[in-house]
Amino acid sequence: VIFLQLSKSKFIELKCIVCGKKYPENAHSLCEACGGILTGEYKLDYPIDLTRRESIWQFREYLPPVDEPNIISMGEGWTPLVKISNFAQKIALSNSFAAHNLLCKMEGQNPSGSFKDRAASLSVSLAKQWKKEGIFLASSGNAAAATASYCARGDVKCLVLLRDDSTYSKLSQIAMYGPNLVRVRGLFKDTASLVSALKATEESLPDWLNGFIWANYNPLLLDGLKTIAYEIVAVSSPNVPTHIFVPTAGGDLIYGLYKGFLELKTLGQINEIPKMIVVQGAHPGPTVDAVEERIENGQENDDTEPTIAGALRASMISDHAVAAVRKTMGFGVKVTNEEILEAHNLVAKVDGIFCEISSSTALAAIAKSVRNGRLNKDDIVCAIATGSGFKDYRPPFNEVSQIPLADSPDSIPHVLEHIFGASA
Amino acid sequence: VIFLQLSKSKFIELKCIVCGKKYPENAHSLCEACGGILTGEYKLDYPIDLTRRESIWQFREYLPPVDEPNIISMGEGWTPLVKISNFAQKIALSNSFAAHNLLCKMEGQNPSGSFKDRAASLSVSLAKQWKKEGIFLASSGNAAAATASYCARGDVKCLVLLRDDSTYSKLSQIAMYGPNLVRVRGLFKDTASLVSALKATEESLPDWLNGFIWANYNPLLLDGLKTIAYEIVAVSSPNVPTHIFVPTAGGDLIYGLYKGFLELKTLGQINEIPKMIVVQGAHPGPTVDAVEERIENGQENDDTEPTIAGALRASMISDHAVAAVRKTMGFGVKVTNEEILEAHNLVAKVDGIFCEISSSTALAAIAKSVRNGRLNKDDIVCAIATGSGFKDYRPPFNEVSQIPLADSPDSIPHVLEHIFGASA
Numbered sequence: 096v097i098f099l100q101l102s103k104s105k106f107i108e109l110k111c112i113v114c115g116k117k118y119p120e121n122a123h124s125l126c127e128a129c130g131g132i133l134t135g136e137y138k139l140d141y142p143i144d145l146t147r148r149e150s151i152w153q154f155r156e157y158l159p160p161v162d163e164p165n166i167i168s169m170g171e172g173w174t175p176l177v178k179i180s181n182f183a184q185k186i187a188l189s190n191s192f193a194a195h196n197l198l199c200k201m202e203g204q205n206p207s208g209s210f211k212d213r214a215a216s217l218s219v220s221l222a223k224q225w226k227k228e229g230i231f232l233a234s235s236g237n238a239a240a241a242t243a244s245y246c247a248r249g250d251v252k253c254l255v256l257l258r259d260d261s262t263y264s265k266l267s268q269i270a271m272y273g274p275n276l277v278r279v280r281g282l283f284k285d286t287a288s289l290v291s292a293l294k295a296t297e298e299s300l301p302d303w304l305n306g307f308i309w310a311n312y313n314p315l316l317l318d319g320l321k322t323i324a325y326e327i328v329a330v331s332s333p334n335v336p337t338h339i340f341v342p343t344a345g346g347d348l349i350y351g352l353y354k355g356f357l358e359l360k361t362l363g364q365i366n367e368i369p370k371m372i373v374v375q376g377a378h379p380g381p382t383v384d385a386v387e388e389r390i391e392n393g394q395e396n397d398d399t400e401p402t403i404a405g406a407l408r409a410s411m412i413s414d415h416a417v418a419a420v421r422k423t424m425g426f427g428v429k430v431t432n433e434e435i436l437e438a439h440n441l442v443a444k445v446d447g448i449f450c451e452i453s454s455s456t457a458l459a460a461i462a463k464s465v466r467n468g469r470l471n472k473d474d475i476v477c478a479i480a481t482g483s484g485f486k487d488y489r490p491p492f493n494e495v496s497q498i499p500l501a502d503s504p505d506s507i508p509h510v511l512e513h514i515f516g517a518s519a
Numbered sequence: 520v521i522f523l524q525l526s527k528s529k530f531i532e533l534k535c536i537v538c539g540k541k542y543p544e545n546a547h548s549l550c551e552a553c554g555g556i557l558t559g560e561y562k563l564d565y566p567i568d569l570t571r572r573e574s575i576w577q578f579r580e581y582l583p584p585v586d587e588p589n590i591i592s593m594g595e596g597w598t599p600l601v602k603i604s605n606f607a608q609k610i611a612l613s614n615s616f617a618a619h620n621l622l623c624k625m626e627g628q629n630p631s632g633s634f635k636d637r638a639a640s641l642s643v644s645l646a647k648q649w650k651k652e653g654i655f656l657a658s659s660g661n662a663a664a665a666t667a668s669y670c671a672r673g674d675v676k677c678l679v680l681l682r683d684d685s686t687y688s689k690l691s692q693i694a695m696y697g698p699n700l701v702r703v704r705g706l707f708k709d710t711a712s713l714v715s716a717l718k719a720t721e722e723s724l725p726d727w728l729n730g731f732i733w734a735n736y737n738p739l740l741l742d743g744l745k746t747i748a749y750e751i752v753a754v755s756s757p758n759v760p761t762h763i764f765v766p767t768a769g770g771d772l773i774y775g776l777y778k779g780f781l782e783l784k785t786l787g788q789i790n791e792i793p794k795m796i797v798v799q800g801a802h803p804g805p806t807v808d809a810v811e812e813r814i815e816n817g818q819e820n821d822d823t824e825p826t827i828a829g830a831l832r833a834s835m836i837s838d839h840a841v842a843a844v845r846k847t848m849g850f851g852v853k854v855t856n857e858e859i860l861e862a863h864n865l866v867a868k869v870d871g872i873f874c875e876i877s878s879s880t881a882l883a884a885i886a887k888s889v890r891n892g893r894l895n896k897d898d899i900v901c902a903i904a905t906g907s908g909f910k911d912y913r914p915p916f917n918e919v920s921q922i923p924l925a926d927s928p929d930s931i932p933h934v935l936e937h938i939f940g941a942s943a
Contacts, residue, residue: 147571149599149754169871170599170625175573177593181674201594204628207873208909248871250605256931263919271908273868277934278924292928299932300939330573444697447593447672449631484695485632485909495687500702504716507680508723510701515724 104160105138109314112415120159121225123305123312132415133314134354135159139361145329147173151213151322157358158217159315165223167249171212172322175201176330176477179458181445182438186462196475197461198336199442200327203450203483207240207268210323210348210481214308215241217319219249222304229253230306231296233282233289235261236406237482238308243272254300256292258282265487286411309345310415317351324355327477328365335365336477338425338470340372340457343382344406346413348479349373353419369477370425373416374460376402376435381412383427386420403432405487406453426469428460435459449484457481528584529562533738536842544583545649547729547736556839557738558778559583563785569753571597575637575746581782582641583739589647591673595636596746599625600754600901603882605869606862610886620899621885622760623866624751627874627907631664631692634747634772634905638732639665641743643673646728653677654730655720657706657713659685660830661906662732667696678724680716682706689911710835733769734839741775748779751901752789759789760901762849762894764796764881767806768830770837772903773797777843793901794849797840798884800826800859805836807851810844827856829911830877850893852884859883873908881905 109118113131122133137157144153151158151172176198183197202210219242222230229252232242239255246253253274257266261278270276281288293312297305305312328335341349349371356368375383378399401408420427430438439455442448457478464470501510533542537555546557561581568577575596576582600622607621626634643666646654653676656666663679670677677698681690685702694700705712717736721729729736752759765773773795780792799807802823825832844851854862863879866872881902888894925934 147573149571169601170628173597175594175630181672201630204594204630206599206625206628206871208907244867244871244873246871247868248605250869254935257922259924261919261922266919266922268873268908271864271867271873272871275938276922277931277938278919278922279928279931280924280926282928288928292931295928295931296935299935440695443668443695444671445674447630447668447670447696449668449692449695483632483907483909484692485907495685495690495702498681498690498700498702500683500704501716502704504703504706504712504719507701507703507716507719511678511720511723514699514701 102156104158105140105156106159107136107138109133110136112418120315122314125311132310134310135315135318137358139358142362142364143325143359145325145364147329149173151216151319154322154325158318159221161220161224165220167219167223167245168216169206169212169245169248171205171216173326174204176327177201177448179442179446179448182442182458185441185445186465198331198475198477199448199480200323200477201450202323202479202481203454203486207244208483208486209237209241209451210320210479211237211241211308212245213319213322214316214347215245217316218242218304218306218308218313219245219251221315222251222306223249225304227251227304228302229300230304231256231300232306232308233292234308236265237486239269240272242306242308243269243274246274247272252303254296254303256282256296283408308347310347310350317347317354320348320351321355321358323479324352324359328356328359332365334475336369336475338370338372338474338476340374340460340476340478342404342407342453342456342479342481343373343375343413343416344409346382346416348481350415350419352479353423368423371419371423372425372460372464373420373427374456375427375429376404376407376456377429377431378402379408379410380429381410382416383429385412385417386427400432402435404435404453404456406451406482407456428463430456430459430463434463438462443484448480450480451482451484451486453487454480454482526580528582529564529580530583531560531562533557534560536839544739546738549735556734558734559739559742561782563782566786566788567749567783569749569788571753573597575640575743578746578749582742583645585644585648589644591643591647591669592640593630593636593669593672595629595640597750598628600751601625601872603866603870603872606866606882609865609869610889622755622899622901623872623904624747624901625874626747626903626905627878627910631668632907632910633661633665633875634744634903635661635665635732636669637743637746638740638771639669641740642666642728642730642732642737643669643675645739646675646730647673649728651675651728652726653724654728655680655724656730656732657716658732660689661910663693664696666730666732667693667698670698671696676727678720678727680706680720707832732771734771734774741771741778744772744775745779745782747903748776748783752783756789758899760793760899762794762796762898762900764798764884764900764902766828766831766877766880766903766905767797767799767837767840768833770806770840772905774839774843776903777847792847795843795847796849796884796888797844797851798880799851799853800828800831800880801853801855802826803832803834804853805834806840807853809836809841810851824856826859828859828877828880830875830905831880852887854880854883854887858887862886867908872904874904875906875908875910877911878904878906
């Protein structure tokens with residue numbers, strides 16, 4: 096019912112994006128020679144079929160090789176690409192930027208509520224293909240929910256390492272899928288802690304796949320994420336966006352998008368690769384710092400309160416994100432908590448879009464870029480709304496009792512007169 | 520970017536489904552002659568285009584007439600139709616039913632998280648087409664979230680009448696979109712209270728549309744819901760389901776599905792209309808009672824605890840739901856709270872599907888129908904998963920502290936040995 100019979104994967108090999116050294120498909124590391132990330136290379140010999148179908152697996156020629164029975168899919172991908180014209184009008188300055196040219200890719204409408212489903216579908220399918228006993232990863236958020244759900248579906252064991260102070264609300268979804276959970280004190284304190292936690296787990300569970308969704312460990316998962324670029328082109332062509340604003344932590348999403356556009360350009364299906372814009376919170380924002388010559392805004396440097404964009408609290412510089420920005424002549428933007436919440440609330444109220452707070456960073460960054468003159472009226476701008484509003488929303492009021500109450504249906508007119516005035 | 524230019528609506532008129540009396544497009548009532556519901560009639564002269572595109576509006580020839588600039592869309596529709604083979608295997612009895620023949624239509628992946636988005640997109644578009652000042656409705660759940668979000672996007676005022684004891688969690692999403700909210704004591708106590716509340720509001724706000732999503736008031740919205748049937752056929756053909764299990768309150772969803780299949784049959788695009796199965800909680804379950812000759816299970820009659828399927832707590836018999844079941848020789852199933860939660864937890868753990876508790880009634884009803892011998896191994900069964908798991912999920916554990924804790928990355932092997940045994 097779900098899959099058409101499609102041709103085989105055109106995968107050739109893994110290759111370092113910096114020095115070009117080649118690796119076999121099952122490499123799970125950075126380049127031994129230069130430390131660059133690896134990424135899958137495919138034979139690009141005829142156009143990618145951009146006809147809309149049911150999941151990312153229609154693109155399987157450009158995904159790593161997985162035999163049909165090992166594909167674990169829930170219809171991930173093909174999320175809506177919607178205009179947010181009202182938001183655009185609110186943030187536009189005179190002569191800045193055309194309201195019909197602002198788009199939002201709604202990744203929260205994936206099966207488990209975020210873009211990570213594209214990577215998790217691939218990761219669990221590869222675990223089956225490679226006959227792994229289970230998958231482990233470290234995450235307290237979207238990657239854990241995505242991986243646990245696909246593991247459940249694929250009957251693959253799953254172990255999630257969590258931060259010790261994980262919040263109840265995020266864990267509730269993750270636990271529904273029945274993975275093994277272990278809290279680790281200091282898990283995300285720094286890169287060294289994370290690396291040693293993953294290493295200790297790998298040694299204990301040698302037949303399991305390290306499914307941490309980060310190209311340093313799992314370069315093939317970039318190919319799951321690049322499908323977002325294919326879909327944006329499928330729906331928007333010939334008016335392909337000129338700028339893509341991407342909330343960034345580990346950097347896989349922005350590099351995956353870049354890779355997808357690059358493949359389409361190589362095949363002649365687009366003329367230009369959009370500029371990739373890396374977006375982070377005010378603190379930490381190391382990848383934006385690396386991209387921009389100066390700290391964007393002096394006062395933000397003093398802001399030591401961690402960003403409310405929980406999914407973006409990553410302290411490492413993401414080299415492949417920097418590469419994606421440099422190669423497309425993009426830029427980087429940091430946004431404060433106040434700017435994030437303002438965008439988050441505004442887009443719900445004027446365009447009916449309810450996305451994760453971490454996703455709203457992209458919208459806040461677009462507003463800021465308009466103010467700073469970095470966007471102009473011919474630009475076609477796309478925000479990647481990475482997750483669903485349900486993932487971490489903040490209740491907009493504290494007490495149900497603040498809402499006006501009619502004591503019975505008969506007293507409704509009186510209450511309405513109070514709200515709408517005498518005309519009601 | 521989003522819409523292809525398609526031809527005009529083939530709408531002819533509204534017509535009573537019981538006596539056939541005809542009404543103009545703007546009728547908002549039951550049939551004056553016989554009390555039957557009205558439903559839109561379309562000129563069915565050539566096949567419906569089932570090629571996958573971006574929203575329900577590709578079917579606009581078979582939707583009520585709305586001019587292009589008045590269409591308010593967020594890419595609603597085209598939700599995944601996924602196999603739930605592991606769940607099927609768990610509930611199968613020997614010789615009962617083939618695991619590859621159980622499907623789930625994932626309506627929770629709509630923009631605001633439920634199937635109501637299909638109706639709300641239409642309702643808000645019609646409010647603009649008819650130059651209404653705003654929309655009001657009564658709901659404390661999915662219909663309110665859907666209508667408020669499309670109103671925000673369409674810049675149409677929105678008033679939501681809520682039950683006085685609305686829960687904080689459901690209201691949080693609704694309030695994000697900025698509608699006016701009024702609590703009404705006893706709003707859903709009985710049909711008379713609801714009718715008088717809507718009437719009082721209509722008198723206070725005569726230029727607003729009564730957007731209550733129920734065919735008794737808004738028969739045209741059935742045409743938004745029928746698109747689910749189109750999509751099921753588009754993706755499953757030629758193996759179209761033989762049975763559709765539908766969580767039912769007001770009855771619009773099951774009748775809308777029936778209507779969609781009926782149109783496809785009329786046009787020769789399917790050979791048979793699937794049997795429509797009406798699903799309700801143990802209490803209240805008036806529409807199942809009306810459909811079945813006997814109360815399904817004597818002991819359930821004594822169950823006066825209201826169903827945990829919050830979206831299905833409707834005390835009225837839905838005549839059009841009964842008609843959909845009768846015309847397709849379907850049946851009705853009530854499910855207890857225990858059966859609902861069992862199905863809800865099982866499908867998450869074995870198939871990675873996290874749906875609204877009210878949606879899990881359909882899965883529980885399928886399991887029960889297998890046990891009762893009402894399904895056999897050649898049947899192709901589809902459950903409508905009406906909403907997202909985020910809508911009302913119950914945390915699967917009470918305390919984060921119940922999760923095993925490693926004091927540092929170094930102590931992970933010790934913790935894992937405890938969980939997985941010495942092999943780890």
